[in-house]
Amino acid sequence: MKSYIVGVGMTKFEKPETREWQYWDMAREAGGKALEDAGVSYDQVEQVPVGYCFQPSTAGQRAVYELGLTGVPVYNVNNNCATGATALMMARQFVEGGLSDCVLALGFEKMARGSLGGGGSGGGGDLKTSPVARHYGVMAARHGFEATPPTAQIFGNAAREHMEKYGTTEAQLAAVGAKNHRHSVNNPYAQFQDAYSVDEILAARTVHRPLTKLQCSPTSDGSAAAVVVSERFVERHGLADRAVEIAAQAMTTDTAESFASGSCVDAVGGPMSREAARQAYERAGLGIADVDVVELHDCFSINELLTYEALGMCAPGDSGKLVESGATTYGGRWVVNPSGGLISKGHPLGATGLAQAAELTWHLRGEAGPRQVPGARVGLAHNIGLGGAAVVTVLRRL
Template sequence: MTGTAFVVGVGMTRFVKPESGEWRYWEMAQEAGGTALTDAGLDYGLIEQAVVGHCQQPSTAAQRAVYQLGLTGIPVYNVNNNCATGSTALLMARQFVASGLNDCVLALGFEQMKKGALGAGAGSGDFAASPVARHYGVMAARHGFGTTPPTAQIFGNAAREHMERYGTTREQLAAVAEKNHRHSAANPCAQFRDVHTRADILGSRTVHDPLTKLQCSPTSDGAAAAVLASERFVRDHGLQDQAVAVAGQAMTTDTEDSFASGSCIDVVGRPMSRAAATRAYEESGLGAEDVDVIELHDCFSVNELLTYEALGLCADGESGELVASGATTYGGRWVVNPSGGLISKGHPLGATGIAQCAELTWQLRGLAGGRQVHGARVGLAHNIGLGGAAVVTLLRR
């Protein structure tokens, strides 16, 4: 990279339940993209390329969405990297700017989903053809393959292993969800804004033991967007007061470490998340001790605990005690998922990673309203997708 990329505008829609009939994917993308451009004070004609993430729409849905903003003939890229799709689009947009190829690029993500749990990833119904067949094969060898939703199984089994190996408790898993549901009450864009007690969470329907419904992210509709610009562009357009620097960013995929142990803890991404965090810290010159606010991929409560460990907030096995101590909420060492996270804000696959960027940008600008983290200067986003990809981004004001 020859330069620094800056986030100069962000926008997102409310995240809503699928099949609500509220809008179509191109309409939600137009709202998020238009809001990001307005936030930056820029005309769409200044955008040189658009990188657009989606998982469940047709192949050139990105063009359909971007054409709502303007017909300028710029390159439009369709990105699909499972649940890490949004952050992958953001990373590509950042690379275009930081490399010096472009001065102003749009990263956009959206999803219009269907009700119900995600499947195992085999579109034809042939499990062997699934892109995550190797991941589920590791799980099946140790735990079998049941009838509950596959993603809940693999993360639920990771939770069981964490409990057996480290003594993590059901109450500590529930503390993650209790915190994130409480945080979302202050987020007008969140799909769910109800506050739930730990007893409510433990008493909700079991999806795959030990995970209950209120510890699982929902399917969602929604969109998010970010405008990234070069230092020269920021200076020439007078955007210094609102620009947030991408200080470090890395994407990793699975290595042998994901599969060699035969553990669901590894196969759901702790090793690749740790590798991505290490690289992002090295590039930025920052460490976990420098971070104030974090948006991480809590698709299930256990994954927040695994990610604490991968990001270096604590040692392996200490994450249950960390969340129980209050260190990851307001008044603690870090505020994790002030937006409510995936569990409560929602999880429209293509939008999630960019929505994390939007939340952190508002936090670092001091514009997060009732969920503002006082004095936040450094933010970290973490987004993963089985199959696999992990993206860690460090933003600095």
């Protein structure tokens, strides 16, 4: 059975404490927009997976009660930074499995200012009991452990390894940030909408060498949502003009390869991203050559380069040259992160994967305004969380 996204919505992603609102206010705004976009009322929704990382248990219920009190099942989802895509995957499975005809996937996050602690999505700095302790152990064995933010540290060390092995340059890493900040200028939902040159990005404060502040995703408040329905629901309600097919989706978690090499490149998700992409391509009957627009998990600039390689956009080691060539921006082979990506759009953990789906849906419908990718028919989303989970989603507009 096929599944379709027929409505999407999101809030503007903002610096924490910018607005005096609660997570349920964000959810009401994003969820309400998605329902309105679909032309669906909340009493037609049969199940609701809700993603978040920093709020307490059953916060999903508190959030969706703002949309209605219909008694439908609500599932609270936490999969670190891949939480939003995990909620979308659950919605798709409910529909494709024939359990429901209309499901609302919702994600939100209300975060604290400053860098994330070392204890994973739940905060806290106790690396010994952290769910990502094994990942940080790989890093510490090869690079030691410094006083810089742990996530920036492990990705920064992955960047150093890539530079040492392939000759990737700091300017190529900065080119990722420059591209994504430039793209965000046209996105009213983005936390930042300022353009920066490569030189300005290189001159910004260093977070963990070689990563500067303008190559790192910020903490953010925000919410995003998608209405996922069956083919018969589309037909019954005349929603074909709104429908974007979820052509394929795959989730993978860490394997032995993630830890065996002792490389931070593998520990931060390279192997599981490659496998998720392989499975998604196989299920969709499509490849990266068929894709027009990509929203990928650029939590740090190096992860965009690593993901180019994992998705098959270039050979291992060639990702720095790929971004430098202009192949991943407007006028190139693909447009990657037209939203500004996590680096510039922002990264409220529970909402990120669903915001990617919203952005791609707008492009595939031709509704992305000044950032529209011309003629986009196939989109790919990549959402990853340390600990770990990688979700690759292929969307198609027929």
